[in-house]
Amino acid sequence: MAGTAVETLREALRGEVIGPQDPGYDEARTIYNAMIDRRPAVIARCADVTDVRAVVRYARESGMDLAVRGGGHSGGGLCLADGSLLLDLSAMRWVRVDPEARTARVGGGSQLGDLDHEAHGFGLGVPAGIMSTTGVGGLTLGGGHGHLTRAYGLTIDSLLAADVVLADGSFVTASAEEHPELYWALRGGGGNFGAVTSFTYGLHPVDTVGLAVTLWEPEQIGAVLRWYREFLPAAPETLNGFFAILAVPPGPPFPEEIHGKKMCGVVWCFTGSPDEEELNRTFAAVTEPAPPAFHFATPIPYPALQTMFDELIPKGLQWYWRGDFFDRVTDGAIDVHRTFLENLPTELSTMHLYPVDGAAHRPGPMDTAWAYRDAIWSGVIGGISPQPSDADRIRDWAVGYWDALHPHSMGGAYVNFLGADEPDARVRATYRGHYDRLADVKRTYDPDNVFHHNQNIGPAESQGSQESQGSQESQASRKSRG
Structure with a gap:
């Protein structure tokens, strides 16, 4: 089957088709998380929408299992499956900005850095992520948050339309006017409903922003979190700041004497005036919980802020993550954060x-x-290491942390922070009362669950079906997780 698929698709596609015997196969099958080591039967690197349609139709007609990869940043590796036909969008990497309309149309294989760079040329941007190497597609379909969220909302709040190749190979544009239920589902429902070949976003004014990094000693974590949980929700929406526990990275702007030290801190982004006087006034409050061990503030172009973590956590590391939503930071949660900061398993x-x-x-x-x-x-716990020998250690730390913290959560998580090995009940918890509506949309646009290598939502059962929806989900989940 694989050999036949390679030859057939090479004749049909403008893009590159790669099989296991080809020299570039091992590189072509890698994704951001090096903990994932899977071998697709065929990799179809699509050049355009016609290629995407041909690949989806071939998968349906041949019975081959289909997986879709955009930026390849799926922490659980859900964009890659053994023995599958991999529909690879990474060559569809382009951005078209309309500065007068303040919109951007973005290819489905693009990375955030592509969008940030092009939009920045016009003093515009989209609230999306904190790393330039993240794929636009997966981040958007999961909902999307980042440095600009408090100012401009989630990524999906800026999504105006999406071009989608459906499970039968047909092509539609989903927007508030066309296919409105599909448009609703694409804004947070994950990759369940089709292969998105382009996204259209509304853009927002963003140019130079104020970056600040504030770090405190580990023993200050209680005072800092009790201050942070009250301060940030009451702060102006122009101020964003994510809290972190970490080992201080070596290199600037951090002084050598704190390199490698375990600390807690906040990475701030201020979208108000970036002049020095305004930054000093905005960040004066960081001394309130305790004197910081380190504080640094500077104006910075927004795309430069987006690249700040790229070199620290590049492609090729071992990753294991879990997440949850929180509507408060309880005293019990603070105790959990303190314990797992003390037991940080690796420097990353x-x-x-x-x-x-x-x-x-x-x-x-x-x-x-x-x-x-x-x-x-939206919380995420990331066990990260460059060493494959650390895989079990970082996973055990992340799972133990999540087990202790989850009772203090709201029950569900940002879908992009779900682990691939979590039960189906976690997907339901993530979508709350929206789950049944999403299953109805799935039945309309993908009734055979062709797009199932994701945090899967099975199609709602047809009228008179004897098979339970829960059984469908379990089968799809088992298939997607190998």
């Missing part, structure tokens, strides 16, 4: 609390598939 392992309030609270709870408009923070 971390925990982040990303704010998802401010402008992200303006849309109604039913406006998009994102079901946690009442959340204040």
Whole structure:
């Protein structure tokens, strides 16, 4: 089957088709997380929408299992499957900005850095992520949050339209006017409904922003978190700041004497005036919980802020992550954070609390598939190491941390922070009361669950079906996780 697929698709596609015997196969099958080592039967690197349609149709007609990769940043490796036909969008990497309309149309294989760079040329941007290497597609379909969330909302709040190749190979544009239910589902429902070949975003004014990094000694974590949980939700929406536990990276702007030290801190982004006087006034409050061990503030172009972590955590590291939503930071949660900071397993392992309030609270709870408009923070625990021998250690730390912290959460998580090995109940918890509506959309646009290598939402059962929806989900989950 694989050999036949390679030859057939090479004749049909403008893009590159790579099989296991080809020299570039091992490089072509790698993704951001080096803990994932899977071998697709065929990799179809699509050049355009016609290629994407041909690959989807071939998968349907041949019975081959289909997986879709955009930027390849899926922590659980859900964009890659053994023995599959991999629909690779990475060659569809382009951005077209309309500065007068303040919109950008972005290819489905693009990375955030592509969008940030092009939009920045016109003093514009989209609230999306904190790393330039993140794929636009997966981040957007999961909901998307980042440095600009409190100012401008989630990424999906700026999504105006999406071009989608459906499970039968047909092509549609989903927007508020066309296929509105599909448009609703794409805004937070993950990759369940088709292969998105382009996204159209509304852009926002953003140029030079104020960056600040504030670090405190580990023993100050209680005072800092009790201050942070009150301070940030009450702060102007122009101020964003995610809380983190970390080992201080070597190199600037950090002085050598704190390199490698375990600390807690906040990475700030201020979208108000970036002049020095305004930055000093904005960040004067960081001394309130305790004198910082380190504080640094500077104006910075927004795309430069987005690249700040790229070299620290490049492609090729071992990753294991878990996440949850939080509407408060309890004293019990603070105790958990203190314990797991003390037991940080590697210098790259971390925990982040990303704010998802401010402008992200303006849309109604039913406006998009994102079901946690009442959340204040989206948390992620990341066990990270360059060493494959650390895989079990970082996983055990992340799972233990999550087990201890989860009772203090809202129950569900940002879908992009779910682990691939978590039960189906976690997907349901993530979508709350939206789950059944999403299953209905799935039945309409992908009734055979062709797009199942994701945090899967099975199609709602047809009228008179004897098979339970729960059984469908379990089968799809088992298939997607190998």
